[in-house]
Amino acid sequence: MxxxxxxxxxxxxxxxxxxxxxxxxxxxxxxxxxxxxxxxxxxxxxxxxxxxxxxxxxxxxxxxRELVTVDLQSVSSSEHRSLGPELVAHAFWERLELNQILQDCGLSAKQQALAQAVVIGRLVAPSSDLASWNWLRNQTALVELLPVDLSNICKNAVYEIADILLAQKDRIEKALRNQEALLFPSQTTLFLYDLTNTYFGGQCKNNTLAKRGKSKEQRADRPLVTLALVVDQRGFPIFSRIYGGNQSEPQTLPEILEHFHIPEEPHLFAQEQPTIVMDRGIATKETIQLLKSCGYPYLVVERRAVEKEYVQEFEQVKTTFEPICHDSTSGTVYVKKLPWENGSRVLCLSTGREQKEQAIDALKEERFLQDLGRLQASVAKGNIQLAEKVGERVSRLKERYPSIASHYDIVLQLDDSRKKVTTVTYSMKESRAKRHTLTGCYVIETSHRDLAATDIWRLYTTLTQVEEAFRSIKTDLGMRPVYHQQKRRTEGHLFISVLAYHLLICIEKTLIEQDDQRRWSTVCKALSTHQRSTIIITDDQDQIHHIRVSSTPESAHQEIYRLLNVKDPLKRKHKVVAKRL
Missing domain, CATH: 1.10.287 (Helix Hairpins)
Incomplete structure (x- = not known):
């Protein structure tokens, strides 16, 4: 030895x-x-x-080994295809047992392979369905990982598989949730619910989902479609739903409550019902009452400005509230718990949020006063004097700056004929000081009475998990824009993105378990240089050899594969294709 x-x-x-x-x-x-x-x-x-x-x-x-004499001058390569990201995605597709799930839903082996290709395509190279078809044919080695040959698949099949998956949406989502609960055991205590919307790439006049509404991406020029998503406290999807772009957020809650999917293995969930956490866009008095009547524990920030009821308490934040040292973004958060009906309310002040809102308010107020000053100057010069016209200008100012204009009294001084405006004056209301006091303040309402104020606040901040899910679906998974002209195809496009997110969250959580905080986009970029290629050589008998082989993983690739426990199952393929004349 x-x-x-x-x-x-x-x-x-x-x-x-x-x-x-x-x-x-x-x-x-x-x-x-x-x-x-x-x-x-x-x-x-x-x-x-x-x-x-x-x-x-x-x-x-x-x-x-096979030894032949080759002409080194003849060595070349072709058919370079991306392999690294596909290896990871394929491995997690198998860990989630998606082929078995799809088989149970009645999909054939070819349909299962096509579904895997389309979903992994959305994960690795997010784009339109047409671009996914081109990617599958010309850019990826994924087809070599599939049990069915899809190299010559037609583009219509890519659209049709989305329809087939959409028809089995509820069964697939429930089965995925159960499998994820087995792979990543945790007692689920929270359901986080929120909605987002995205825009279409065209007018989509025949698409009943394409509706005008308030765009969360500031794309008021395009019709929208809305995605509702429920995730647990770690970001794993529970249920998704697709609505028109003008959907009222609070009206979606009754249907969502009917579709909550509890895993069939009861030991995977907490014994009590999970608490439902919602953003203030959904939490109206009616939706809160619905949660109470259904017996669901809840934790919300109500849509209406409840903080106005607690001005005196917020004036004494620094002396009567409990501070929580958070991070550089939120700064220090001050909390105070108060009893409320059968639950509690927690008054919160975030210094980070306060600074941000004050900066926004200051900018809006500056622009409002500048526009108001320009109107005063126009009236003084006689450029505009008719009371009707001046009133219209004032109304437009109030529409443009509603949050600021409501704290100012604007008075129009009229001449003796009562038809012309001689001067425009304004004064600040007392409510402006009240608004300053409440900047950065919000009130969390919950059915929990025994939890401490800090615990309630931390539970509410888990809503960032659903926000992170939306960011991944929109940015990393090609949800936007939507190009489909039909309702069914639009729903299929969004559902494919949700399925791709299931893979993404499993990959990222596996990395987190290994103390690696990298996002999927970073991992995908790092693995993009691991490819599969065909090496072409000519031997001393003028025979042309094609050797299909995966490139040797570099150290960065090897580290990711080690963390995710991924191996390359593809073997070297060698064939003599012709003889050189």
Whole structure:
């Protein structure tokens, strides 16, 4: 045995030799209790096994090698295809047992393979369905990982598989939730619910989902479609739903409550019903009452400005509230718990939010006063004097700056005829000081009475998980824009993005378990240089050899594959294709 550098004292060598001899013979050692001997033996055996393994690999290579004389000047390569991201996505597709889930839904082997291709395409190269078809044919090695040959698939099949998956949406989402609960065990205590919308790439006049509404991406120039999503406290999807772009958010809650999917394995969930956490866009008095009547625990910030009821309490934040040191974005958060009906209310002030809102308010107020000053100057110069016209200008100012204009009294001084405006004056209301006091303030209402104020606030901040899900679906998974002209195809497009998100969240959570905080987009970019190619060589008999082979993973690739426990299942393929004339 090659022991390498031996630091053990010479007086221990005989004992070490006996220990190694015992291990090689498969016998128990007399010196196992001596930690120094055991440590030195472990190191020696590790080196021994490494040398043995390398020797066996070398012998195997010699036995399997094919030796031919080749013309080095003839070496070239072609058909380079992306492999790295696809290996990871394919591995997690199999861990989620999606083929079995789709088989249980009645999909054939070819449909299962096509579904995998389309969903992984959305994850690896997010784009339109047409672009996914081109990617599948010309850019990816994914087709080599599939059990069914899809190399010559027509583009209509890409659209049709989305329709097939959409028809099984509820069964697929429920099965995925159960499988994710098995892979990533956790007692689910929260359901986080929110909605987002995105815009269409055209007018979509025949698409009943394409509606004008308030765009969360500031795209008021385009019709919209809305995605509702429920996730747990770690970001794993529970249920999704698709609505028109003008959907009222509070009106979606009754239907969502009917479709909550609890895993069939009850031990995977907390014994009590999960608490429903919602953004203030959904939390009206009516929706809160609905949660109460259905017996759901809840935690919300109500849509109306409840903080106005607690001005006196917020004036004493620094002396009566409990501080929570958060982060550089939120700054310090101050909280105070108060009893409310059968639950609690927690008054919150975020210094980070306060600074942000004050900056926004200051900018709006500055622009409002500038526009108001320009109107005063126009009236003074006589450029505009008719009371009707001046009133219209004032109304437009109030529409443009509603949050600021409501705190100012604007008075129009009229001449004796009561038809012309002579001057425009304004004054600040007392409510402006009240607004300043409440800047950065909000009130969390919950059915929980026993939780501390800090615990309630931390539960509410988990809503960032659903916001993060929306960011991934929109940015990383090609949800926007939507180009489909039909309702069914639009729903299919969005559902494909949701399925891709299931893969994405599983990949990212696996990395987090390994203390790696990288996002999927970073991992995908790092793996993009791991490819599969065809090497072309000509031998001394003028035979042309094609060798299909995966490139050797670089150190960055190997590290990611190690963390995710992913291996390349593709074998080297060799064939003689022709003879050079």
């Amino acid at each position: 090659e022991l390498g550098t031996l630091t053990l004292p010479k007086s221990y060598w005989r004992k070490l030799a006996a220990e190694l001899e015992s291990r090689l013979a498969g016998q128990e050692s007399l010196f196992a209790a001596d930690a120094t001997i055991v440590e030195a033996a472990d190191t020696a055996m590790k080196h021994y096994h490494f040398v043995q393994t390398k020797a066996q690999e070398k012998q195997q290579r010699h036995e399997q």
